[in-house]
Amino acid sequence: MVLALVAAACIWLVLGPAPTAPGYLIAIVLLVASVLASLIMMRMIGSTRRQMEAALQGRARAEHSAIEALRNSEAQWKEVFEHNPVMYFMVDATGTVLSVNSFGAAQLGYLVSELLGQSVLQVFFEEDRDLAQKNVAVCLENIGQTHSWEIRKIRKDRSALWVRENAKAVRRLDNQLIVLIACEDISERKEAENALRQSETYLAEAQRLSHTGSFGWRVATGEIVWSEETFRIFGYDKAPFVTIDTVLQRIHPDDRARAQQTIDRASGDGNDFDHGYQLLMPDGSIKHVHAMAHAVKDASDGIEFVGAVTDITARKRAEEELHEAQANLANVTRVMALGELAASIAHEVNQPLAAVVANAAACLRWLDRETPNLEEARGTVRSIIKDGSRAGEVIQRVRALVNKTADQKAPLQINEVVNEVITLVQHELFSHRVSLRLELAPALPLVIADRIQLQQVILNLVINGIEAMQAVTNRPRELVIRTYPDKADQILVTVKDCGVGIAGENADRVFNAFFTTKSSGMGMGLSICRSIVDAHGGRLSASGNVGPGATIQFTLPLRQEDDTR
Amino acid sequence: MIGRPTSPHNVASAEEPIVFVIDDDASVREALRNLFRSVGFRVEVFGSASEFLQSKLPDVPSCLILDIRLPRVSGLDFQAELADAGIHIPIIFMTGHGDIPMSVRAMKAGAVDFLTKPFRDQDMLDAVTTAIERDRNSRNEAKILSSLQALFATLTPREQEVMALVTAGLMNKQIAVKIGVAEITVKIHRGHIMKKMAAKSLADLVRMAQTLGIRHAAS
Numbered sequence: 212m213v214l215a216l217v218a219a220a221c222i223w224l225v226l227g228p229a230p231t232a233p234g235y236l237i238a239i240v241l242l243v244a245s246v247l248a249s250l251i252m253m254r255m256i257g258s259t260r261r262q263m264e265a266a267l268q269g270r271a272r273a274e275h276s277a278i279e280a281l282r283n284s285e286a287q288w289k290e291v292f293e294h295n296p297v298m299y300f301m302v303d304a305t306g307t308v309l310s311v312n313s314f315g316a317a318q319l320g321y322l323v324s325e326l327l328g329q330s331v332l333q334v335f336f337e338e339d340r341d342l343a344q345k346n347v348a349v350c351l352e353n354i355g356q357t358h359s360w361e362i363r364k365i366r367k368d369r370s371a372l373w374v375r376e377n378a379k380a381v382r383r384l385d386n387q388l389i390v391l392i393a394c395e396d397i398s399e400r401k402e403a404e405n406a407l408r409q410s411e412t413y414l415a416e417a418q419r420l421s422h423t424g425s426f427g428w429r430v431a432t433g434e435i436v437w438s439e440e441t442f443r444i445f446g447y448d449k450a451p452f453v454t455i456d457t458v459l460q461r462i463h464p465d466d467r468a469r470a471q472q473t474i475d476r477a478s479g480d481g482n483d484f485d486h487g488y489q490l491l492m493p494d495g496s497i498k499h500v501h502a503m504a505h506a507v508k509d510a511s512d513g514i515e516f517v518g519a520v521t522d523i524t525a526r527k528r529a530e531e532e533l534h535e536a537q538a539n540l541a542n543v544t545r546v547m548a549l550g551e552l553a554a555s556i557a558h559e560v561n562q563p564l565a566a567v568v569a570n571a572a573a574c575l576r577w578l579d580r581e582t583p584n585l586e587e588a589r590g591t592v593r594s595i596i597k598d599g600s601r602a603g604e605v606i607q608r609v610r611a612l613v614n615k616t617a618d619q620k621a622p623l624q625i626n627e628v629v630n631e632v633i634t635l636v637q638h639e640l641f642s643h644r645v646s647l648r649l650e651l652a653p654a655l656p657l658v659i660a661d662r663i664q665l666q667q668v669i670l671n672l673v674i675n676g677i678e679a680m681q682a683v684t685n686r687p688r689e690l691v692i693r694t695y696p697d698k699a700d701q702i703l704v705t706v707k708d709c710g711v712g713i714a715g716e717n718a719d720r721v722f723n724a725f726f727t728t729k730s731s732g733m734g735m736g737l738s739i740c741r742s743i744v745d746a747h748g749g750r751l752s753a754s755g756n757v758g759p760g761a762t763i764q765f766t767l768p769l770r771q772e773d774d775t776r
Numbered sequence: 777m778i779g780r781p782t783s784p785h786n787v788a789s790a791e792e793p794i795v796f797v798i799d800d801d802a803s804v805r806e807a808l809r810n811l812f813r814s815v816g817f818r819v820e821v822f823g824s825a826s827e828f829l830q831s832k833l834p835d836v837p838s839c840l841i842l843d844i845r846l847p848r849v850s851g852l853d854f855q856a857e858l859a860d861a862g863i864h865i866p867i868i869f870m871t872g873h874g875d876i877p878m879s880v881r882a883m884k885a886g887a888v889d890f891l892t893k894p895f896r897d898q899d900m901l902d903a904v905t906t907a908i909e910r911d912r913n914s915r916n917e918a919k920i921l922s923s924l925q926a927l928f929a930t931l932t933p934r935e936q937e938v939m940a941l942v943t944a945g946l947m948n949k950q951i952a953v954k955i956g957v958a959e960i961t962v963k964i965h966r967g968h969i970m971k972k973m974a975a976k977s978l979a980d981l982v983r984m985a986q987t988l989g990i991r992h993a994a995s
Binding site for chain 2: 587
């Protein structure tokens with residue numbers, strides 16, 4: 212109809228310039244237009260209907276396929292939901308399980324049906340339930356935000372597993388608040404973490420117990436990483452890293468230059484190093500430490516030292532105490548040895564004393580003569596002085612041996628030491644009918660040694676030799692003391708007897724403390740002698756002779772190693 | 777005296793006594809030498825027993841001062857050695873430390889004294905004086921004995937037999953019966969004996985017989 216009217220209007224407008232046209236004409240025009248319009252309309256409606264029908268058909272098909280697709284997708288997602296190795300939970304605000312995937316249920320040892328409608332708290336340890344509730348509450352307060360945390364869960368069989376949970380609260384269409392939770396099993400990681408933590412704890416404990424700290428030193432950056440124990444040893448508060456200056460600052464001024472030298476050398480040549488030094492602590496106390504480090508190449512080919520530093524203060528102190536105890540023991544045995552020589556020593560003092568008394572009496576008589584013989588009197592007085600001095604020397608020698616003196620090493624002539632000892636044992640040799648043969652090499656180089664300690668060693672060896680020959684009646688008892696340069700760098704002193712000798716199995720044991728074949732005696736003599744000789748960088752050894760008897764010998768190095776350590 | 781460096785003195789005067797000293801300690805040796813010289817004794821010192829033995833001992837009153845402790849041989853052993861060798865020199869022992877068993881042994885073996893070093897000078901000088909006196913006496917006795925022995929040796933065997941019987945107290949008649957001769961023959965022997973032995977009386981002859989140690993074997 213509209214079209215008809217439009218057509219009529221168009222005709223009107225075309226014929227407009229002839230306003231004088233008759234009315235019938237207008238009617239005819241209108242009629243034709245209407246007919247035309249109707250025809251056009253008819254066609255248009257027909258085509259539209261066809262189009263609509265086709266469209267409707269297409270829509271139905273599309274809907275069907277969409278539903279199909281949706282159905283497929285849901286199944287897929289359901290699959291994903293059910294079997295994804297992630298535990299999914301959907302709980303309501305009170306914590307009741309609305310949904311759980313079968314993987315999630317299975318991980319906890321339940322069937323899905325066993326969990327649905329139950330409180331989710333049952334899969335948490337009792338002590339963790341507050342935490343679980345709190346976590347859920349946080350989600351509920353911040354709807355739409357994702358929160359995550361780590362927590363332990365408990366299986367149906369009461370075993371535990373660690374999980375990391377991601378959760379978020381959402382409002383459902385029915386306006387109900389629910390919490391969606393996805394959790395993954397992190398037990399393995401947790402175990403590894405625990406193992407690591409445990410191992411670190413053990414390490415720290417071991418470091419504390421052994422007073423040994425560790426450190427790493429990257430030479431290029433100068434960065435030093437310390438373990439807790441290293442911080443404790445150096446008396447610093449924990450810090451991520453320290454520098455060489457931090458270390459040097461603590462080192463005792465006496466040792467600082469030497470330590471600096473070692474460190475400089477190591478950073479230059481990249482070789483392993485090993486040094487000891489003292490620390491001067493803020494409270495003024497001294498610590499002895501020993502550090503050693505191994506060089507390794509780091510990722511960028513730079514040198515990195517990995518090392519350990521040990522607090523050896525207690526060990527040092529123990530060593531010092533041991534040394535002192537040994538010195539005391541050496542002194543005691545020395546005094547005991549002198550005790551054995553009491554008769555000899557008394558004799559050595561008594562001889563010059565007797566001479567002094569006799570000379571003094573003679574002197575008086577020279578003076579008391581009618582004409583005093585002053586010349587003779589003078590000569591006599593000179594003898595008195597000489598003999599008095601001699602007695603004094605013997606006493607001095609004995610006193611030196613009795614005195615407790617610290618190590619006093621000085622250059623000395625070994626033959627002198629031998630002769631000094633011999634003067635003390637004259638009587639001993641005599642009363643045991645022992646003849647002494649001295650074969651002292653002339654012009655021996657000096658040795659650096661403690662005179663008294665060497666006298667003690669020789670004295671002990673001579674007394675042992677004399678005693679070893681006590682049972683000998685069928686051959687002369689002869690003791691031979693020899694000194695001679697052994698190699699270019701040491702002097703050898705041997706004391707040879709022709710006594711009972713040393714049974715093969717005892718050759719090494721004679722140097723043990725408290726080992727003795729004598730009926731009297733502590734068995735400390737040779738043990739002390741060996742430690743004295745060791746302390747001089749020499750070696751004391753015993754061997755049987757080809758003939759009867761034994762030879763005990765010791766070496767003394769001519770050049771003493773300087774102990775810079 | 778030759779070849780003894782430790783005894784520079786030439787022992788010339790016959791009767792002047794000599795003190796011998798053996799001590800291995802030079803100081804003591806020289807002090808003793810000095811002491812004895814200061815009182816006018818002749819003295820000779822030795823460092824060891826063997827040195828002493830190597831020297832020729834002069835025939836004058838003397839004594840030996842011996843240290844108990846000597847190299848190689850002890851003083852006591854040396855004392856015995858000298859006795860075995862028939863050297864009867866009076867010995868004075870010295871020791872560094874007084875030892876009673878040792879001193880007892882020394883004294884029993886005839887030591888004059890046993891002095892502990894350091895000794896008082898007077899003790900030493902007294903001991904030496906005593907020792908030299910003792911040596912002088914024994915030397916005199918020895919001299920008398922040897923002269924008697926010389927006289928006795930001039931007797932015939934028969935006279936020696938008769939002298940033993942006479943000094944044993946037998947009568948001439950008993951002697952005659954015993955040796956199977958006439959009484960007068962015994963008388964003649966007696967006369968010869970008295971004359972040869974230079975005996976003034978029978979008592980004198982008896983003393984001589986005692987000194988000589990003559991005893992009749994079959995009495």
